[in-house]
Amino acid sequence: MDINEQYYEDFYFSLIKFQYRFYRDMAKNQGKIIFKDIGFPQELILGAGLMPVIVESMIGLLPPTLLNEKGFDKANSIFYDTGSCSFHRLALSAIHNNLVELPNAFIGLNACQEVVNDFFVISNEHQIPFYAVDLPYERTEDAVLYVEKQYEETFEKLCKLSSEGVKYSKLIETIKLSNAASNYFRKANSIRKEYPGLIYGGPMLKFVNLVMMFGTEGALQVAREYYETCSRYAQSGERKVNLKCKILWCNMGINYDDKFYEYIEKELGAMIVIEEFNILPEVEISTDNPFLGLAKRTLNTSFISDARLRAENLVKLANDYDVDGVVFFSHMNCRFFNSKFNILKKYLNEKGIPIIELSGDCIDKRSYNRAQLITRLEAFVEMIS
Ligand code: SF4
Numbered sequence: 001m002d003i004n005e006q007y008y009e010d011f012y013f014s015l016i017k018f019q020y021r022f023y024r025d026m027a028k029n030q031g032k033i034i035f036k037d038i039g040f041p042q043e044l045i046l047g048a049g050l051m052p053v054i055v056e057s058m059i060g061l062l063p064p065t066l067l068n069e070k071g072f073d074k075a076n077s078i079f080y081d082t083g084s085c086s087f088h089r090l091a092l093s094a095i096h097n098n099l100v101e102l103p104n105a106f107i108g109l110n111a112c113q114e115v116v117n118d119f120f121v122i123s124n125e126h127q128i129p130f131y132a133v134d135l136p137y138e139r140t141e142d143a144v145l146y147v148e149k150q151y152e153e154t155f156e157k158l159c160k161l162s163s164e165g166v167k168y169s170k171l172i173e174t175i176k177l178s179n180a181a182s183n184y185f186r187k188a189n190s191i192r193k194e195y196p197g198l199i200y201g202g203p204m205l206k207f208v209n210l211v212m213m214f215g216t217e218g219a220l221q222v223a224r225e226y227y228e229t230c231s232r233y234a235q236s237g238e239r240k241v242n243l244k245c246k247i248l249w250c251n252m253g254i255n256y257d258d259k260f261y262e263y264i265e266k267e268l269g270a271m272i273v274i275e276e277f278n279i280l281p282e283v284e285i286s287t288d289n290p291f292l293g294l295a296k297r298t299l300n301t302s303f304i305s306d307a308r309l310r311a312e313n314l315v316k317l318a319n320d321y322d323v324d325g326v327v328f329f330s331h332m333n334c335r336f337f338n339s340k341f342n343i344l345k346k347y348l349n350e351k352g353i354p355i356i357e358l359s360g361d362c363i364d365k366r367s368y369n370r371a372q373l374i375t376r377l378e379a380f381v382e383m384i385s
Pocket residue numbers: 056085086087088112113114115331333334335336337
């Protein structure tokens with residue numbers, strides 16, 4: 001595969017730099033580090049004067065020596081069985097082996113049971129507090145109030161941990177930064193809707209990591225760059241490739257073979273025009289009651305929501321972005337996402353939207369077979385083009 005044309009935009013490198021600097025500061029922030037899952041709002045941790053470390057993004061923190069076969073074997077040999085999600089298996093074995101600092105607390109939403117189980121085990125082992133937020137299945141007004149109350153209580157516990165006392169002013173500042181970044185992000189996504197193929201979507205699969213950092217100055221800056229780039233391209237009429245077909249990508253993707261995305265977008269012409277995880281709920285967090293706003297946002301985040309809401313959201317996205325087909329990437333051993341595939345497939349097919357499931361592990365490449373994935377995608381692209 002010989003690919004020379006520029007694939008990564010400058011704002012992509014800004015994200016990498018920002019993440020690097022953010023996590024490099026872990027050493028300076030000892031005594032303030034909170035490990036969290038993808039779902040719990042980072043604004044509550046930042047607002048309490050603490051540092052959120054997202055376990056699913058933690059891969060970037062780990063030494064390369066751990067990200068090899070031996071590293072996984074070591075993780076498997078402790079107590080994280082091979083039937084569990086590799087994000088947690090690897091990150092928690094790194095804690096177990098003193099490769100990263102112990103956090104001051106763990107926080108997880110009980111949307112993914114894996115998170116709750118793993119955090120519970122490791123927090124017990126090291127006698128570190130673990131706060132679990134109970135997320136109801138229903139999306140009712142009562143459910144919003146129930147989550148709001150838990151967020152408020154957890155924020156107060158976090159403030160005690162940070163020994164800064166309860167500082168609502170810091171939380172409000174964080175919410176303002178988060179809202180501003182969300183607005184840029186939504187505006188950029190809207191431009192991509194209007195001009196399909198404006199930027200490549202493969203690199204955008206990493207931007208869920210940025211969304212999880214909203215509430216910081218650094219994330220706001222990258223979100224602004226994303227918007228400005230899309231805006232500039234839209235005005236200049238610049239396009240990346242001749243589209244053969246437009247793809248909506250669900251879930252994350254593989255982290256270790258960027259050439260795979262380059263190939264499907266540039267060579268196959270199957271452009272990822274939007275990524276499900278980069279779509280933000282249309283909820284502006286009010287600074288008058290941030291806990292309520294954050295609870296509404298959580299319950300309206302379709303990929304951690306019930307299958308029906310997620311299916312409806314995918315159909316809406318497919319129509320809004322006028323896609324020809326949907327790629328659903330099943331991360332190995334992720335019971336939370338993968339168990340919903342058949343429901344989503346049935347719903348999308350009823351609406352006449354083709355969907356394909358690709359399987360692999362986002363971070364463990366031991367059983368990766370690029371050729372196999374490409375063969376499946378080529379057949380799908382032929383069918384929907
Ligand atoms: S099991 Fe799925 S939802 Fe849970 S941490 Fe792993 S990838 Fe995320």
